[in-house]
Amino acid sequence: MTQNLVRTLNLKSYTHGNASERAKFADEFAAGLKETGFITLEGHGIDPNLIKNNYALFQEFFSLDEETKRKYVTVVSGQRGYTPFGKEHAKNRTVGDLKEFWHVGQELPVGHPLHGTDDYPANIWVEELPELRKQALNLYYELERVARNMLEALALHFDLRLNFFTDMIHNGNHVLRAIHYPPLEEGMDPNAVRAAQHEDINLITLLCEATASGLELLTREGEWYPVEALKGQIVVDAGDMLQRVTNGVIPATTHRVVNPKGENTSRYSMPYFVHPYSAALLETIPACVTEENPEKWEAITAGDFLYERLVEIGLVKKK
Numbered sequence: 001m002t003q004n005l006v007r008t009l010n011l012k013s014y015t016h017g018n019a020s021e022r023a024k025f026a027d028e029f030a031a032g033l034k035e036t037g038f039i040t041l042e043g044h045g046i047d048p049n050l051i052k053n054n055y056a057l058f059q060e061f062f063s064l065d066e067e068t069k070r071k072y073v074t075v076v077s078g079q080r081g082y083t084p085f086g087k088e089h090a091k092n093r094t095v096g097d098l099k100e101f102w103h104v105g106q107e108l109p110v111g112h113p114l115h116g117t118d119d120y121p122a123n124i125w126v127e128e129l130p131e132l133r134k135q136a137l138n139l140y141y142e143l144e145r146v147a148r149n150m151l152e153a154l155a156l157h158f159d160l161r162l163n164f165f166t167d168m169i170h171n172g173n174h175v176l177r178a179i180h181y182p183p184l185e186e187g188m189d190p191n192a193v194r195a196a197q198h199e200d201i202n203l204i205t206l207l208c209e210a211t212a213s214g215l216e217l218l219t220r221e222g223e224w225y226p227v228e229a230l231k232g233q234i235v236v237d238a239g240d241m242l243q244r245v246t247n248g249v250i251p252a253t254t255h256r257v258v259n260p261k262g263e264n265t266s267r268y269s270m271p272y273f274v275h276p277y278s279a280a281l282l283e284t285i286p287a288c289v290t291e292e293n294p295e296k297w298e299a300i301t302a303g304d305f306l307y308e309r310l311v312e313i314g315l316v317k318k319k
Contacts (some may be wrong), residue, residue, distance in 0.1 A: 005225055006217075007032040008233070011146065012043035014153050026153040030250065033238045037253025038217050038227055041150075041206075041234045046142045048232055051208050054139050055268055057132045058102060058178035062268075064128065069100075072124055079175070080105055081124035085182070098184070098194045098259070104136045104176040112171075119173060119278040119303055140176045143206050143272040147174070150204060150236060151274070158246075158285060165203065168276040173306070174202075175275070181214070181267040184259060194267065195257035200239035201309040202273040207235040210269035218254035227255070241276065241305065244297050247288035278303030 007028060014025040032039035061069070072082035085100040105123055108115040116122055125133045151165035158164075181194040194214060207215075209229035216224045217237075229235045243252040257267070276282070283299035 005036050005219065006038045006040055006227055007035075008040045008042060010043035011041055011045070011149060015043075015045075015149055022153070023156065026156040029150065029153050029236075030157040033242075033250045033253075036217060036219060036225075037251060037255075038235060038237045040227075040229055041146070041236055042232065044146045044234055046139075046146065046208075046234075050135065050139050050142065051270070053131075053135045054178070054270060055211065057129055057135055058180070058270070059268060061102065061126055061129055061132070061178075062100065062180040068128065072102075072126065074121075074124060079103060080121050097196060098188065098192050099179050099181045099257075101177050101179040104140055104178075106171060106174060107137060107140075108171060114171065114277075136176065136178075139270075140174070140272070143176065143208075144169075144172075144174060144274075146234065147204065147206060147272070147274040150206075154242075158287060160285065168280045168302075169203070169274060171277050173275040173278055173302070175273045177271050177273065179269045179271070181257065181269075183264045183266055193256065193259055197254050197256040198313075199243075199252035199254055200237065200271075200273060201241065201306060202239040202275045203242045203245075204274050205235075205237050205239060206272040206274065207237070208270045208272075209233055209235075210267060212260070212265065212267040214257045214260065214267055215269075216256055216258055218256075224256075239273070240309070241282055241302065244282050244300075244305075245285060245288075247284045247293060247296055249288045249293070275306065276302040278306070 009025060009028055013021050017025065029039060069082055070084065073084060074081050080103050083101050106120060107123060108120055114120045147169065148166050151169065152162050155162050155164040197218065207229065209231060213226065213228060215227045217227050219225050227235060237253045237255065238250050240252045242250055278301065280302045281299050282302055282305060284295050289295045
């Protein structure tokens, strides 16, 4: 495949455009998600130095010795703090992915009814890297801003009230995940890959440009296709929750991160998983239900859906 299957859009067409430019952006975004499940985004307004600083700090964390890193493994591993190498696996697989990662979640103010609950545990911060908290939270909320723009555009495409999706993500249970895929070593499970094929759990995912190649999407024709974000671009893809709400009109995108084919070096990436607040109800948009496309799923809360999937991928134990 030589043609570029993934559309590139400029967010300024939506945030700074007139009504027709905004509508065109919304329709192109939805079309990209329907066609391949991915688009690349320019004009998002996030300071490139903020992304660069976060990569530098997280690389510093992952280079710490194992004993120091394991201080940050907690009972809410998988939601906050550090998850060690090989702990997570894709749905329907038992072999762990070749990665370690760190999670940053929503910082609700003390006194908020959800603060410190099971769904919203407090963030954990690295004593050895005091600057990390400020930089990571700045990036977290900048990505949330972009996510709100993208979801508002989707609401426009589906002729819904503009805050249909953004209401769902107010105090959303989003996660910024900093991932380290170390170089391959002898003795690693030959069946293991950096990230086995999977679909994201959430509504949409925003992915800052990674430090190396390896991300691939599965096309609607069943072929694997490499996806690269150039400097300053963000990759956006559709997850299971969006698939559910749109009754499959926008399918969740199957993707993977393959093992290095060239130089055997580390790869770092920072996906931002956009989640509704836990009590938000995932129910089908009526306009997405037709005679040819009958309703596929019953309504479920975002929190219950997330819990089911975290059990399936090995990050939490079934209650």
